[in-house]
Amino acid sequence: MTQQTNKLKLSAILARHETVLLLVILLEIFIFQSSGRNFLASSNVSNIFRHSVEIGLLALVMTPVILTGGIDLSVGSMMGLCAVVFGILVKQYEMSPWLAAMLAISLGALGGMGNAFLITKMNLPPLIVTLGTFSLFRGLAEALTKGSEAYSGFPAGFLTIGNGNFLGLPVQLWIFFAVAILMWLLVHQTTWGRSLRAIGYASEGARYAGISVRFNTGMAYVIAGAIAGLAAVILVARLGEARANVGIGYELLAITAVVLGGTSIFGGAGSISGTLLGYIAVAILNNGLSRITAHQIFDQPIASVSRELSGILTGLLLLVALAAGVILKSLALRRARRQSLNVKPTTT
Amino acid sequence: MKKYSREWIVAAALGLLLLSLAIAAPHFFQLQPLLSRVTSQMPAMIVALGIAMVIISRQIDISLGAQFSMCAVIAGLVAAQGLPLGVAIAAALGAGALMGALNGLLVAYLGLPSIVVTLATMVTWQEALRLWQQGRLLNLPEGIQWFGMSQAQGQATVIGITFILLIALAWGMKNIGAGRAIYAVGSDAEAARLAGINPKRTTFGVFVTMGLLAAVAAVMNLVQSPQIQPSCGDGLELKAIAAAVVGGIAIRGGRGTLWGVLPGLFLLANVNPALTHFHQPPYWEKAIQGLVIILAVVADGWNQKKQSKG
Numbered sequence: 001m002t003q004q005t006n007k008l009k010l011s012a013i014l015a016r017h018e019t020v021l022l023l024v025i026l027l028e029i030f031i032f033q034s035s036g037r038n039f040l041a042s043s044n045v046s047n048i049f050r051h052s053v054e055i056g057l058l059a060l061v062m063t064p065v066i067l068t069g070g071i072d073l074s075v076g077s078m079m080g081l082c083a084v085v086f087g088i089l090v091k092q093y094e095m096s097p098w099l100a101a102m103l104a105i106s107l108g109a110l111g112g113m114g115n116a117f118l119i120t121k122m123n124l125p126p127l128i129v130t131l132g133t134f135s136l137f138r139g140l141a142e143a144l145t146k147g148s149e150a151y152s153g154f155p156a157g158f159l160t161i162g163n164g165n166f167l168g169l170p171v172q173l174w175i176f177f178a179v180a181i182l183m184w185l186l187v188h189q190t191t192w193g194r195s196l197r198a199i200g201y202a203s204e205g206a207r208y209a210g211i212s213v214r215f216n217t218g219m220a221y222v223i224a225g226a227i228a229g230l231a232a233v234i235l236v237a238r239l240g241e242a243r244a245n246v247g248i249g250y251e252l253l254a255i256t257a258v259v260l261g262g263t264s265i266f267g268g269a270g271s272i273s274g275t276l277l278g279y280i281a282v283a284i285l286n287n288g289l290s291r292i293t294a295h296q297i298f299d300q301p302i303a304s305v306s307r308e309l310s311g312i313l314t315g316l317l318l319l320v321a322l323a324a325g326v327i328l329k330s331l332a333l334r335r336a337r338r339q340s341l342n343v344k345p346t347t348t
Numbered sequence: 349m350k351k352y353s354r355e356w357i358v359a360a361a362l363g364l365l366l367l368s369l370a371i372a373a374p375h376f377f378q379l380q381p382l383l384s385r386v387t388s389q390m391p392a393m394i395v396a397l398g399i400a401m402v403i404i405s406r407q408i409d410i411s412l413g414a415q416f417s418m419c420a421v422i423a424g425l426v427a428a429q430g431l432p433l434g435v436a437i438a439a440a441l442g443a444g445a446l447m448g449a450l451n452g453l454l455v456a457y458l459g460l461p462s463i464v465v466t467l468a469t470m471v472t473w474q475e476a477l478r479l480w481q482q483g484r485l486l487n488l489p490e491g492i493q494w495f496g497m498s499q500a501q502g503q504a505t506v507i508g509i510t511f512i513l514l515i516a517l518a519w520g521m522k523n524i525g526a527g528r529a530i531y532a533v534g535s536d537a538e539a540a541r542l543a544g545i546n547p548k549r550t551t552f553g554v555f556v557t558m559g560l561l562a563a564v565a566a567v568m569n570l571v572q573s574p575q576i577q578p579s580c581g582d583g584l585e586l587k588a589i590a591a592a593v594v595g596g597i598a599i600r601g602g603r604g605t606l607w608g609v610l611p612g613l614f615l616l617a618n619v620n621p622a623l624t625h626f627h628q629p630p631y632w633e634k635a636i637q638g639l640v641i642i643l644a645v646v647a648d649g650w651n652q653k654k655q656s657k658g
Contacts, residue, residue, distance in 0.1 A: 071463060071464075073463075073467075118642065118645075118646065122646055122649050122650075123649060123653075124599075124645050124646065124649050125599060125600065125645075127408065127463050128408075128589075128593070128599045128641070128645050129642065129645065131410070131586070131589065131641065132638050132639075132641035132642035132645065133638060133642065134638065135586050135590075135634055135635070135637050135638030135641065136634075136635055136638025136639055136642065137638070138634055138635075138638075139632065139633070139634030139635025139636070139637065139638050140635045142631050142634055142635070143629075143631045143632045143634075143635050146629065146631050147631045249471065252467055252468070252471055255464065255467070256468075259464070265460070265461055265464055266461070307475075308475040308476070308478045308479035309475075309479065311471050311472075311474070311475030311478075312471075312472050312475045312476050312479065314471065315468040315469065315470075315471040315472035315475070316468070316472055318464070318467075318468040319454065319465065319468045319469070319472075322454075322458075322460050322464060322465070322468075323454065323458055323460065326458050326459060326460060327458070
């Protein structure tokens with residue numbers, strides 16, 4: 001009997017999302033390390049995060065949006081628009097990059113407010129609204145740059161955000177830590193965070209419980225927009241260039257990280273710590289693949305294999321994570337039902 | 349009459365746009381270039397019919413552009429082997445049905461949200477194609493272009509097939525059990541189930557149909573040029589969704605007619621030519637597309653609100 005409960009406990013720990021994710025991350029590290037390319041060298045570890053911090057930021061703010069049962073497909077395009085506007089403000093209007101960064105973040109918040117207005121006030125489905133703004137924001141960025149213009153030559157002081165170190169860690173990682181702590185506090189320690197779960201679980205019920213569904217849901221989109229603006233500024237500082245195609249496909253990576261981290265795509269359940277682990281798994285996968293040179297997979301060297309491979313694997317990973325979540329849940333439900341059926345005759 | 353008012357508004361807007369073009373830029377209506385422009389829109393028309401059915405069933409499929417590219421490349425590769433066009437078409441249809449079935453399986457039978465499923469399959473197919481073809485242009489053998497006929501005959505065939513599909517699907521959606529089941533599932537899946545419809549099978553069928561239509565569209569695109577690009581379907585999903593939504597397909601499912609897709613698509617398709625004919629830069633296309641999607645759903649939401657109040 002005790003053996004059985006022990007076993008149950010072990011399976012309960014194993015079934016926890018965070019545990020599975022940690023195992024996945026360790027497996028990834030093991031595979032990439034054993035491919036013998038100094039994967040765990042400290043320079044590479046800080047590289048992993050320097051090159052993916054934007055995805056982490058988007059994943060952090062995508063979490064509250066998905067908690068409400070919504071989705072924001074426009075964050076990647078928002079990065080493109082904010083990057084272009086930032087570039088124009090600095091290069092054409094000779095504004096200080098710090099002021100321009102503030103304005104870019106405000107623009108992101110404004111765009112998020114647009115999403116929030118259409119979704120909560122007009123009562124439209126988040127999916128189609130953000131699909132529309134996905135196209136609109138990227139289209140505005142392309143129109144502003146006439147399709148091809150790029151802005152570069154930013155002051156060196158500004159570029160340290162993207163390329164400098166502070167206390168041995170990339171500068172943008174400190175910004176990421178600050179945002180992560182802020183989001184953890186907001187999602188897990190405030191009534192706002194709790195109300196998001198209530199809205200995602202049953203928005204009508206939340207309304208009857210006196211929660212302002214519109215305001216609380218809307219805030220999630222505004223924050224997502226603002227942080228997309230911040231991510232755009234950091235990315236421009238790292239690349240040293242602002243162009244319209246910045247951040248294409250980042251929404252997928254962010255959503256993958258959130259779903260991998262155990263946040264239910266239907267809303268109502270999830271955590272920032274899970275998202276952080278999901279982000280690390282996605283970031284390591286992307287970096288590890290980019291270090292495998294092409295001739296290890298094919299005989300002839302092909303330049304851009306890694307990017308496509310990681311794209312394929314990210315897509316598959318998302319599908320597997322989603323399917324696994326649903327299948328595990330239905331298995332657990334079935335087991336619970338069987339147990340309650342078994343228990344019934346003994347109790348009566 | 350009231351039921352179809354949305355389609356007529358869109359058709360009127362299209363008529364107005366064409367009229368202003370006729371006055372400002374009469375050379376827009378020269379027969380041969382006009383016919384070419386219409387023909388080049390037919391593949392988009394076919395996938396727009398597919399996405400309209402998907403949206404009516406209250407789902408979405410943003411992987412249709414990637415499916416389109418994949419089918420085009422597969423058909424092109426088969427044709428380049430020297431095999432007859434029929435085999436190439438069959439290969440494309442098979443690939444389209446398989447990709448649609450994967451989406452359908454995950455959405456209908458695992459109950460996953462279609463937006464995330466098709467976002468993931470979109471990226472998977474897109475990147476797989478890029479890895480496989482490395483962006484190479486694919487040269488097609490002689491005898492593929494315009495099905496081996498003259499250009500005028502080929503264009504007539506492409507337009508004819510598209511309109512046969514439009515008429516058949518629009519009629520079938522209203523008059524055949526399977527079509528009406530799509531409306532029923534889209535307006536209330538639980539009620540449809542109680543009425544004896546199998547919502548899972550219906551949803552699965554809609555995604556497979558979407559895949560097949562993407563394949564047909566890819567073939568209709570293939571025959572129009574001597575070469576194809578592996579990225580030929582990029583962004584097609586937005587165009588198709590915009591056409592369907594503008595054409596009055598309700599984004600919450602269950603309402604709209606496939607006829608609306610026709611004026612919806614041509615209204616959008618004329619934005620860019622109109623921009624160039626009125627000497628405006630063409631960079632605004634994507635922004636206008638996004639704005640049009642948003643305006644269409646806002647109008648839709650407004651209508652619904654008015655109906656529920658009065």
